[in-house]
Amino acid sequence: MRLTTPAPAPALAVSQWFNTESDITLDGLRGEVVVIETFQMLCPGCVAYGLPQAQRVQESFGHELKVLGLHTVFEHHSAMSPVSLEAFLHEYRIVFPVGVDEHEPGLDAPVTMRRYQLQGTPSLIVIDRAGLCRVTAFGRHDDLALGALLARLIDEPRPVDGCDPDHGCIITTTTRPDMPARPNSEDPQ
Amino acid sequence: MRLTTPAPAPALAVSQWFNTESDITLDGLRGEVVVIETFQMLCPGCVAYGLPQAQRVQESFGHELKVLGLHTVFEHHSAMSPVSLEAFLHEYRIVFPVGVDEHEPGLDAPVTMRRYQLQGTPSLIVIDRAGLCRVTAFGRHDDLALGALLARLIDEPRPVDGCDPDHGCIITTTTRPDMPARPNSEDPQ
Amino acid sequence: MRLTTPAPAPALAVSQWFNTESDITLDGLRGEVVVIETFQMLCPGCVAYGLPQAQRVQESFGHELKVLGLHTVFEHHSAMSPVSLEAFLHEYRIVFPVGVDEHEPGLDAPVTMRRYQLQGTPSLIVIDRAGLCRVTAFGRHDDLALGALLARLIDEPRPVDGCDPDHGCIITTTTRPDMPARPNSEDPQ
Amino acid sequence: MRLTTPAPAPALAVSQWFNTESDITLDGLRGEVVVIETFQMLCPGCVAYGLPQAQRVQESFGHELKVLGLHTVFEHHSAMSPVSLEAFLHEYRIVFPVGVDEHEPGLDAPVTMRRYQLQGTPSLIVIDRAGLCRVTAFGRHDDLALGALLARLIDEPRPVDGCDPDHGCIITTTTRPDMPARPNSEDPQ
Numbered sequence: 214m215r216l217t218t219p220a221p222a223p224a225l226a227v228s229q230w231f232n233t234e235s236d237i238t239l240d241g242l243r244g245e246v247v248v249i250e251t252f253q254m255l256c257p258g259c260v261a262y263g264l265p266q267a268q269r270v271q272e273s274f275g276h277e278l279k280v281l282g283l284h285t286v287f288e289h290h291s292a293m294s295p296v297s298l299e300a301f302l303h304e305y306r307i308v309f310p311v312g313v314d315e316h317e318p319g320l321d322a323p324v325t326m327r328r329y330q331l332q333g334t335p336s337l338i339v340i341d342r343a344g345l346c347r348v349t350a351f352g353r354h355d356d357l358a359l360g361a362l363l364a365r366l367i368d369e370p371r372p373v374d375g376c377d378p379d380h381g382c383i384i385t386t387t388t389r390p391d392m393p394a395r396p397n398s399e400d401p402q
Numbered sequence: 403m404r405l406t407t408p409a410p411a412p413a414l415a416v417s418q419w420f421n422t423e424s425d426i427t428l429d430g431l432r433g434e435v436v437v438i439e440t441f442q443m444l445c446p447g448c449v450a451y452g453l454p455q456a457q458r459v460q461e462s463f464g465h466e467l468k469v470l471g472l473h474t475v476f477e478h479h480s481a482m483s484p485v486s487l488e489a490f491l492h493e494y495r496i497v498f499p500v501g502v503d504e505h506e507p508g509l510d511a512p513v514t515m516r517r518y519q520l521q522g523t524p525s526l527i528v529i530d531r532a533g534l535c536r537v538t539a540f541g542r543h544d545d546l547a548l549g550a551l552l553a554r555l556i557d558e559p560r561p562v563d564g565c566d567p568d569h570g571c572i573i574t575t576t577t578r579p580d581m582p583a584r585p586n587s588e589d590p591q
Numbered sequence: 592m593r594l595t596t597p598a599p600a601p602a603l604a605v606s607q608w609f610n611t612e613s614d615i616t617l618d619g620l621r622g623e624v625v626v627i628e629t630f631q632m633l634c635p636g637c638v639a640y641g642l643p644q645a646q647r648v649q650e651s652f653g654h655e656l657k658v659l660g661l662h663t664v665f666e667h668h669s670a671m672s673p674v675s676l677e678a679f680l681h682e683y684r685i686v687f688p689v690g691v692d693e694h695e696p697g698l699d700a701p702v703t704m705r706r707y708q709l710q711g712t713p714s715l716i717v718i719d720r721a722g723l724c725r726v727t728a729f730g731r732h733d734d735l736a737l738g739a740l741l742a743r744l745i746d747e748p749r750p751v752d753g754c755d756p757d758h759g760c761i762i763t764t765t766t767r768p769d770m771p772a773r774p775n776s777e778d779p780q
Numbered sequence: 781m782r783l784t785t786p787a788p789a790p791a792l793a794v795s796q797w798f799n800t801e802s803d804i805t806l807d808g809l810r811g812e813v814v815v816i817e818t819f820q821m822l823c824p825g826c827v828a829y830g831l832p833q834a835q836r837v838q839e840s841f842g843h844e845l846k847v848l849g850l851h852t853v854f855e856h857h858s859a860m861s862p863v864s865l866e867a868f869l870h871e872y873r874i875v876f877p878v879g880v881d882e883h884e885p886g887l888d889a890p891v892t893m894r895r896y897q898l899q900g901t902p903s904l905i906v907i908d909r910a911g912l913c914r915v916t917a918f919g920r921h922d923d924l925a926l927g928a929l930l931a932r933l934i935d936e937p938r939p940v941d942g943c944d945p946d947h948g949c950i951i952t953t954t955t956r957p958d959m960p961a962r963p964n965s966e967d968p969q
Binding site for chain 2: 288
């Protein structure tokens, strides 16, 4: 699981959420470590090892970080509609929040998937407390290495008022609701 | 895997076939051993062990018997439409013919599933050369025992003109197209 | 699992038996289907899949055929002595009879292993009711195919008085104790 | 995997080492994180999951910490002699150093196993840079949780000259060869 050069995590573009009462934005999670499992419900590797690993992360670290799923459909669109996804989440007992990555007419890959330049599914995204993306990794990942990475990110200091001595101060729409949104902040929905 | 008392296999009621150029009926397969894997595409046990076992049967015995899938949806109907099933079969590389079990308005369980009185999915149905149902078994089945059963059914004599010394003569609409269909023969479609 | 040309199964040369009160010979088992799992206790493939398959055969077919283990040590001889083997059988809960393949001074491969010309461990030997060797297969084997083979061998007729219409009459030292032993009959021990 | 109250790790009592050119003591490793997989070569759980996990730790963290094996034989002593162990390590491709836990006449459990009060095999021991034992856990352990623990121990500061601000200064026979050995330091061998 290769680390990426830390860079601000692009906003999520989600057309519909499951397993959560209110919409979720990365700005709203600033200060938390966020693990995003991107998947397609009919992708065999996602079912066989991607989602099970996300479920193990939820069980082992669920009280210390935030696990999200993102349904990044880039093929068979009519076969993996939100109606099908909802039944899938129920049958596979996936309890963490799952968003449907937003589609734009004429493009196969959905918006968030393109923002993160993901290669395919399953891909794992890990975002640190300062909102920087640290991992975007396609394929299968080792639990030992992932456990080590998550422990280290959990142990990083929580940025104070959006400020982190190493990365400067970041204005968030959450902590400063009077401020205009950053260019790459969450899409209005 | 418990054997059932041999009895004539009820006809399949299929609204749509995949992976075959022409519709399939049990009457048309009379004389062959037939293995039917009944499943729902969003049933985790079907994906984890039912369908993989059917694929192994296809690989090991595909030239000696007929493997069919039957999509017996009894819940989340709109989530497991034929459009979704088609993508599922493609992604999971299922190459044997798969039929969609026919629904009747107001009933959750589809027609064939009720005819065979299946308990749920996955269930395995095995039919002998004489058209008698020998197994309808819910759940997970041992490969050694299944291999033994299939070898024995393959080795049973092929009925001559629909006649089998142990079971009498059975009129089939296939071998005697001039005869009226048996009460439980294939549905006209 | 390739079948071999049926040929009389060479006798076992066993220096010590475990899990049986009296010594076992193939002549004494004539009329039974015999499955022999040849292994070395420190061979990882034997522990991971060879012996577990033999245990599954014992569970599924134990009342219809005879499962034997044969400890064919051809390397690390002092590391895999009968004392170590006994503890191994206890810890891995192997309950079928296991023989120690006999060694001759100066030769790495033991006697029975050479008689059957085995390539290594694990190897599976299957002998039919007439005492003919039908399989000597090195490596990993499919449960479906093995189940099919065993069912067919179990269903072959039991030779009457050592006579089999297809193979002629075979004198066994067991059924005819007054007869001299055949050249390839069991070693005196 | 429950953490223990940190306490000085008892010395290892090893009668023979494999996979290392010189004997290993915990005093000599002071400053390093040490992971000790205690096992018996004929313990099925050790072979199935204990040792494979230690091998994964060696692969993922081998450059950042020290993995050791300890053969803590408490039953079938003659079956698991050093001669058998050596062949076992070769066949299972275990490349990290493995010590044989020392026996005392009349006692089944070996010396180190008793010092650490282990419940059985496999048990995992983890020792921090200051020489404090942090984990002694029997059974099967989650890779995610173990990866997290090891990352955190690796990130703890290396004690300076045997001194650690949180735990005080510890005299080691390695760094201060002129000093008498501590009561629980390594056994002379």
